[in-house]
């Protein structure tokens with residue numbers, strides 16, 4: 404209650420960002436159209452990397468198809484051991500810990516594994532669901548007013564927001580007889596490029612980025628959207644605050660060093676998120692993005708996979724296509740979970756994507772959500788359904804589009820209200836602005852505003868400009 408009061412007071416003074424709640428409110432969830440979402444700033448704690456060679460200056464949507472990619476790694480000595488749980492006493496992690504406003508991180512219980520290593524719901528009051536714990540209740544509307552709702556589906560009927568987890572798929576498998584090299588990148592990216600120049604949103608594992616940065620650069624240049632999917636793929640609600648920070652930080656750092664961009668989107672492995680984890684991710688600049696349908700493709704036989712019969716996954720795809728064709732799928736579009744994980748998952752998408760393209764409007768997840776600027780670097784402006792050709796409109800709209808992303812990673816909305824959302828966001832940023840930096844100045848400093856209230860001190864980063 405106290406937090407709601409603080410939020411209301413700040414909203415009244417115009418120092419909180421008013422943002423549309425979500426691109427995908429579910430019918431059963433609160434349908435508020437605006438809320439007092441905590442303003443966040445572009446990360447100041449990432450190292451200042453020079454622009455990587457071979458990366459475009461912004462979205463072109465023109466893939467460069469090649470049969471192979473360089474396999475040089477980033478400087479691995481600067482990172483935790485790939486796929487290991489990162490240490491938390493590292494000075495870079497401590498710097499992020501200091502930057503987070505812990506008054507705006509709910510003190511949810513840290514969840515535990517049971518004796519089988521599966522997450523345990525024992526003792527959690529799922530009827531009240533105090534932590535908005537998705538793994539237990541599928542909750543997507545945080546219990547605190549200062550966090551945005553999770554993204555779960557495309558608002559427009561007939562849209563298929565294409566997305567893949569767990570990449571970029573490395574060729575260097577060490578752990579089994581399966582040789583997936585033919586299926587490693589650039590296999591999927593080539594396939595997408597050759598099939599209607601298809602774009603997708605890619606949720607990357609930091610350990611896969613540091614070991615295969617050329618694949619991340621290729622995906623960015625091709626026009627895909629890069630998001631964070633942790634360093635070592637744990638159940639995030641079982642991690643301490645420091646470990647949550649470390650899982651997110653090293654992945655952000657890897658993507659930034661490899662490609663020059665800083666994502667404002669993340670997906671929790673297994674969808675395992677609660678309000679504590681959401682709040683930390685939000686303050687690190689990222690909105691939580693889930694899905695509304697799951698292919699279970701990760702569970703098919705393959706490197707790192709399971710024992711689900713591929714025919715079952717085929718059945719899911721057939722069902723989605725049939726429901727769309729016969730009109731029973733008529734409430735909203737979909738975000739369907741798929742993976743670039745192994746030969747099985749990649750061959751499954753190669754089998755079904757052409758059929759999906761005949762039935763659905765297949766676009767990247769961000770395009771269906773009308774999120775034009777998925778990174779804190781504002782020179783990357785992607786097509787959306789509201790603005791399918793940003794390159795054409797870049798010059799005239801540069802000012803408006805650049806300010807729309809400056810205050811909050813929540814600036815997504817349905818096609819019908821995107822303009823009002825961007826306007827509200829833009830106006831908020833003007834109120835908060837104390838600088839006139841160029842949107843393309845990647846080294847300009849973010850401004851911040853400290854507001855003292857009787858109830859406490861809240862740091863509000865305005866982040867009009869980029870600091871990355």
Ligand SMILES: [Zn+2]
Pocket residue numbers: 568569632636672673
């Ligand atoms: Zn995953």
